[in-house]
Amino acid sequence: MxxxxxxxxxxxxxxxxxxxxxxxxxxxxxxxxxxxxxxxLRIALFTLEALPNARAVRRFVADNAARIAFVGLSDPERPSTGGLTGQVRRHLGRSGPGFLPYLAVNFGLPDLARGLAPATQALAGSRDVPEATPLRTLCRRLGLPHATITDVNGPETTGHLRQHRADLILSFHFDQIFDAATLAAAPGGGLNVHPSLLPRHRGPVPTLHALLDETPQFGVTVHRLAPEIDAGGILAQETVALPPDVTASRAAVLLHEAGRPLLERVLVEAERSGALPEGRRVPVLPYCGFPSPAQLRDLKRRGRRLVDAGDLREALSLSLKP
Incomplete structure (x- = not known):
């Protein structure tokens, strides 16, 4: 035969x-x-591009363009926040002038650098480097649908989710809170990358609060999104050793970088199993908001810093090769 x-x-x-x-x-x-x-999975990514997450989220988008259905870019000066002037007034009233350098380095200067990016990239030869490319520009190059988000729980957002058939919402350094109805618009719900060892240090500046601890411990958590801030089930978590002299700003950058491979593993496992697990439930600890003047004084007393000259250089060089 x-x-x-x-x-x-x-x-x-x-x-x-x-x-x-x-x-x-x-x-x-x-x-x-x-x-x-x-x-x-078809992912709807929501982010506020700033120093802590800029390079990590750009790399994630470049590596996962086939997964990304839509990118929502938060408007930091949206009317509901009072615009730039209203936000500065609130921060001054809540934290005092000592917090302004952190805001300038992490948000103000990167915003300025984005406007100068085309010229900077041309001079530096970094036009084709994803980590050096502003996210909106990167989305255009990759052909990814994207929009500015002024109200994450408004009808326009749910319209984007349905139009682009998003399976899953991903929050990667996003400054708006999803309500239950918006999360329900994606069949798989949502997940978030948070730069702390949840349930500790829930809130917008977790690395600052970690530095206020007697013995700082740093880490990153990928967790389910829930209407309560940073309170969803934990899907993956990793402790990250950082230098003893790390600033709050630099710690946030390093932890978002560490969160990217952790996030990738969660997504791969969800695709393999066909569903995103509910995650490990933990007690919800007190919320850690923006710092008070007393907390900033305590940080200084401990010899720890919000920002330094290295953070300033990094903020101004986001359009250069990493």
């Missing part, structure tokens, strides 16, 4: 088999890609 089969095949021109093999391989490849496409 073996010889007969060989003879039967040998009596047919070899070119036929080459063409047939190619067609079969092509068909198998297409079927494999179709299966992979069906298994791949």
């Amino acid at each position: 073996v010889n007969r089969g060989y003879l039967m095949r040998s009596s047919i021109p070899r070119a036929f088999f080459r063409r047939t093999d190619i067609r079969l391989v092509g068909k198998c490849s297409r079927e494999k890609n179709l299966v992979a496409e069906k298994a791949r």
Whole structure:
């Protein structure tokens, strides 16, 4: 039988088999890609691009463009916050002038650097480096739908989620809180990357609060989104050792970088199993908001800093190669 089969095949021109093999391989490849496409989650990414997350989120978008259905870019000066003037007044009233350098380095200067990015990239030769490319520009280059988000719980946001058939909401350094109705607009719900060891240090500046502890401990958590801030089930968590002289700003940058591979593992596992798990439930500890003047004085007394000259250089060089 073996010889007969060989003879039967040998009596047919070899070119036929080459063409047939190619067609079969092509068909198998297409079927494999179709299966992979069906298994791949369609992610709606929501972010506020700033120093802590800029390079990490840009790299994530470049590496996961096939997964990303939509990118929502938070408007930091949206009317509901009182605009830039209203926010500065609130921070001054709540934290005092000692907090302004942190805000300037992490948000003000990166915003300025984005405007100068085309010229800076041309001079530095970094135009094709994702980490050096402002996110809106990167989305355009990759052909990713994107929009400015002024109200994450408004009808426009749910419209984007439905229009782009998002399976999952991903918050990666986003400054607006999703309500239950918005989370329900994505079949898989949502997840968040938070730069602390939850349930400790819930809130907007967790690295600052970690530095206020007698013995600072740093880490990053990927958790389920819930209407209560940073209170969803924990999906993955990792302790990260940082230098003893790390600033609150630098710690946030390093922890967002550490969160990216952790997030990738969660997504791969969700695609493999076909669902995002509910996560490990933990007690909800007190919320750690923006610092008071007394907390900033305590930070200084401990010899720890919000920002330093290195953070300033990093904020001004976000359009350069990392």
